[in-house]
Amino acid sequence: MNSKKRAAEKAVEYIQDGMIVGLGTGSTAYYAIEKIGERARSGLRIKAVASSKRSEELAKQFGVALVPIEEIDSIDITIDGADEVDNNNNLIKGGGGALLREKILASHSKRFVVIIDESKLVGKLGRFPVPVEIVPFASNLTLRHLRALDCEPRIRRDAENVYITDNGNMIADCFFDIIEDPEILSARMNSIPGVVENGLFSHTMVHAVIIGTENDTVKIK
Numbered sequence: 001m002n003s004k005k006r007a008a009e010k011a012v013e014y015i016q017d018g019m020i021v022g023l024g025t026g027s028t029a030y031y032a033i034e035k036i037g038e039r040a041r042s043g044l045r046i047k048a049v050a051s052s053k054r055s056e057e058l059a060k061q062f063g064v065a066l067v068p069i070e071e072i073d074s075i076d077i078t079i080d081g082a083d084e085v086d087n088n089n090n091l092i093k094g095g096g097g098a099l100l101r102e103k104i105l106a107s108h109s110k111r112f113v114v115i116i117d118e119s120k121l122v123g124k125l126g127r128f129p130v131p132v133e134i135v136p137f138a139s140n141l142t143l144r145h146l147r148a149l150d151c152e153p154r155i156r157r158d159a160e161n162v163y164i165t166d167n168g169n170m171i172a173d174c175f176f177d178i179i180e181d182p183e184i185l186s187a188r189m190n191s192i193p194g195v196v197e198n199g200l201f202s203h204t205m206v207h208a209v210i211i212g213t214e215n216d217t218v219k220i221k
């Protein structure tokens with residue numbers, strides 16, 4: 001079994017009967033959705049909300065019951081991947097373009113469990129570009145504001161086309177060096193008109209990080 005799958009399957013053990021479950025997005029979250037489907041077929045009764053259209057499709061494919069997000073008050077547990085995790089459990093997310101819905105789910109979850117392989121661990125964030133969801137209107141001006149934060153923002157493209165999120169927005173991938181203070185940077189980014197949300201997730205949201213290792217075990221931090 002690969003490391004991502006091992007982390008995902010460990011996280012799914014946290015799910016109990018009757019829970020509302022947030023589904024992440026990405027290749028690691030895929031394994032979690034697959035496993036939740038397997039447990040649902042064996043009698044686990046849960047309802048899920050998805051962080052992307054892709055994960056919604058996967059839930060349907062694996063037989064996971066979905067509930068419209070408008071019908072719930074809170075989420076018991078959300079299981080999602082990450083692009084980077086630092087020593088304090090701050091995260092960069094959004095490599096798969098779903099950061100806005102992912103952050104909404106995480107911030108309304110009693111438990112936000114992050115599933116990764118060891119390649120995602122860093123001392124300080126910044127090797128991976130920070131994805132920032134921006135509205136298409138005046139995107140050139142929004143990029144100028146982002147550049148003033150000492151990064152090089154690049155509009156994400158999907159082959160020939162500009163990548164468009166599930167919310168109809170664009171992603172600016174912002175290349176920094178080391179990010180010394182993710183909380184302050186996140187606040188600065190979100191104060192720019194035109195920025196919808198950014199992919200820095202504070203450690204205060206994170207309940208646990210489950211790391212699948214190469215030697216058949218998981219570490220939890």
Ligand code: 5RP
Pocket residue numbers: 024025026027028029080081082083092093094095096097098099102
């Ligand atoms: C999607 C995300 C993903 O969780 C992140 O990109 C990690 O993906 P993967 O599990 O495929 O490595 O934030 O927006």
